[in-house]
Every structure is written in structure tokens, then in C-alpha cells.
Amino acid sequence: MNSLSEVTPVFTMTDVDVSFGGIVALSNVSLDVRPGEVLGVIGPNGAGKTTLFNVACGLVHPRSGTLGRHGTPLTKLRPHDLPRLGMSRTLQGLGLFDRMTVLDNVMIGADRTARTGILAGLLGLPSSAADDDAVRSTALATLKQLRIDAYAHRLPPSLPYAVRKRVALARALVSEPSLLLLDEPASGLSSDEMDELAREIRALAEKTSVMLVEHHMDLVMSVCDRIFVLDFGKVIAHGTPAEIREDPAVLAAYLGNEVTHDK
Numbered sequence: 001m002n003s004l005s006e007v008t009p010v011f012t013m014t015d016v017d018v019s020f021g022g023i024v025a026l027s028n029v030s031l032d033v034r035p036g037e038v039l040g041v042i043g044p045n046g047a048g049k050t051t052l053f054n055v056a057c058g059l060v061h062p063r064s065g066t067l068g069r070h071g072t073p074l075t076k077l078r079p080h081d082l083p084r085l086g087m088s089r090t091l092q093g094l095g096l097f098d099r100m101t102v103l104d105n106v107m108i109g110a111d112r113t114a115r116t117g118i119l120a121g122l123l124g125l126p127s128s129a130a131d132d133d134a135v136r137s138t139a140l141a142t143l144k145q146l147r148i149d150a151y152a153h154r155l156p157p158s159l160p161y162a163v164r165k166r167v168a169l170a171r172a173l174v175s176e177p178s179l180l181l182l183d184e185p186a187s188g189l190s191s192d193e194m195d196e197l198a199r200e201i202r203a204l205a206e207k208t209s210v211m212l213v214e215h216h217m218d219l220v221m222s223v224c225d226r227i228f229v230l231d232f233g234k235v236i237a238h239g240t241p242a243e244i245r246e247d248p249a250v251l252a253a254y255l256g257n258e259v260t261h262d263k
């Protein structure tokens with residue numbers, strides 16, 4: 001295991017504690033995401049993965065501990081701070097607007113300045129045509145990158161789940177984040193779709209750092225540079241996939257817990 005690095009991490013959690021009433025969801029959790037890496041967070045059911053993800057995107061505030069972005073402390077992170085910080089996320093519930101086309105759903109993910117124009121347009125207010133054109137072409141390019149541009153003018157409910165997941169990913173990517181947070185990106189996908197997702201995540205890592213929280217062990221093992229393992233709210237191991245695979249604490253944590261295999 002080796003979490004020490006010469007480079008400044010793009011994101012850190014340090015000694016984070018979260019409790020819900022009497023339930024300790026995270027206890028003294030520290031992790032770092034390094035530039036250009038895909039970092040995975042895994043753990044058995046109830047280990048605290050979703051809570052950790054929610055802390056990273058400002059949905060849950062830790063009782064104690066700190067978050068940092070490029071070495072600068074983040075105080076009281078809120079979801080609406082993410083674009084300003086160059087961060088973006090996808091959620092388990094995809095959160096797409098059913099009555100808006102795929103293209104409009106993706107345009108909504110564009111940065112705040114440009115988005116003002118889009119929202120104005122959607123609300124029937126005067127908007128900057130130049131802004132809208134720029135955002136539209138970026139959104140179309142993102143759809144094309146994820147090979148779903150053929151669905152640009154469809155409504156999400158008419159599309160297969162795997163395509164809708166890509167739309168949600170496109171919406172997160174359109175702002176060109178330097179840190180992408182993915183919550184259970186493989187859930188509900190077939191084995192082939194998961195292989196494709198793995199290739200896509202690796203390709204994304206050329207432009208952005210990625211932190212993903214995921215149940216599917218095989219995906220995490222194949223796609224991540226490093227992995228943090230949670231159990232009962234604590235980090236019990238971190239390291240490369242090869243190190244994690246052999247780690248006695250990880251094997252013990254998963255003993256008696258069914259590991260989700262992709263194949």
C-alpha cells in the first residue's frame with residue numbers, strides 16, 4: 001500500500017466522520033485522488049460508500065474532518081459549488097428530465113455562465129444566441145464522444161437504461177470537469193455494457209481524474225489505478241488492484257458477503 005505522493009492530490013478527504021443519529025456511517029476516513037487517476041471506492045453493503053460519495057459532492061456534511069481541492073481546504077461544500085470547483089458527478093438515480101430531449105438534458109450540465117442562457121431559453125426569457133450555440137455544439141460533441149448522438153432529440157423515457165446512463169454521464173462531462181465523481185456507474189448494465197463502460201472510463205481518465213464508488217468488483221479491479229476499501233465506515237485497505245486482491249483484511253471483510261461478479 002502506498003498513498004504518499006509527490007504531487008498535490010486533486011481531491012482529499014481527511015479524518016472524515018459522519019453519523020446518522022447513533023449510526024456511524026464514516027469513521028476517520030481519509031483518501032486522496034491523484035491527477036489523472038481512476039480511484040475506486042468499494043466495500044460490502046452498508047460499508048459507507050454512498051455516504052462517502054455524498055460527502056464528496058456536498059450532499060452530506062461531515063461532523064468532523066476536512067475536504068480539500070488541489071490542496072485548498074473546502075469549507076461547507078455544497079452541490080452547487082461543484083461546477084466552480086471543476087467537479088461534476090453522476091448519481092445512482094439518473095436525475096434526467098423526462099420531458100426534455102437528451103440534448104437539452106446534456107446542455108443543462110454546461111457551466112453556469114453559459115447555462116444562464118439555456119435556462120433563460122427554456123423559461124422563454126431572452127437569451128444569448130451565441131451562448132446557446134456554443135453550449136449546443138459542446139453538448140452534441142459530448143453525445144458523439146459517448147456514441148449516443150443519434151438519440152439527441154429523443155426523450156429519456158423512450159430509451160434503454162444503458163443509453164440513459166450515458167446521457168447522465170454526458171451531462172456530467174459537458175462542463176469538462178477536472179474531477180468526475182461516479183456513483184455506481186455499472187449498476188443495471190449487462191456484462192458487455194460494463195466492458196464498454198470500463199474502456200470509456202479509462203479513456204476519460206486522459207482528461208479528468210475520476211473517483212468512482214461501485215459494487216462490481218470486476219469493474220473496479222479492471223478500471224481503477226488505486227482502490228480504497230471501506231468496511232463498517234472505516235478504510236480497511238488501500239492500494240493497487242493487485243494489492244487489494246491479496247489483502248487479508250479485504251478478503252476477511254468480503255468473507256460471508258457475496259461479491260458481485262460481472263461475469
Ligand SMILES: Nc1ncnc2c1ncn2[C@@H]1O[C@H](COP(=O)(O)OP(=O)(O)OP(=O)(O)O)[C@@H](O)[C@H]1O
Pocket residue numbers: 020021023024025043044045046047048049050051052
Ligand atoms: N440517511 C441515513 N440515515 C440513517 N442511516 C443512514 C443514512 N444513510 C446511511 N445510513 C447508514 O449508514 C451506514 C452506511 O450506509 P451507506 O449507504 O453509506 O453504505 P453503502 O456502502 O453505500 O451501502 P450499500 O452498498 O448497501 O449501498 C449504513 O449503516 C446505513 O444504514
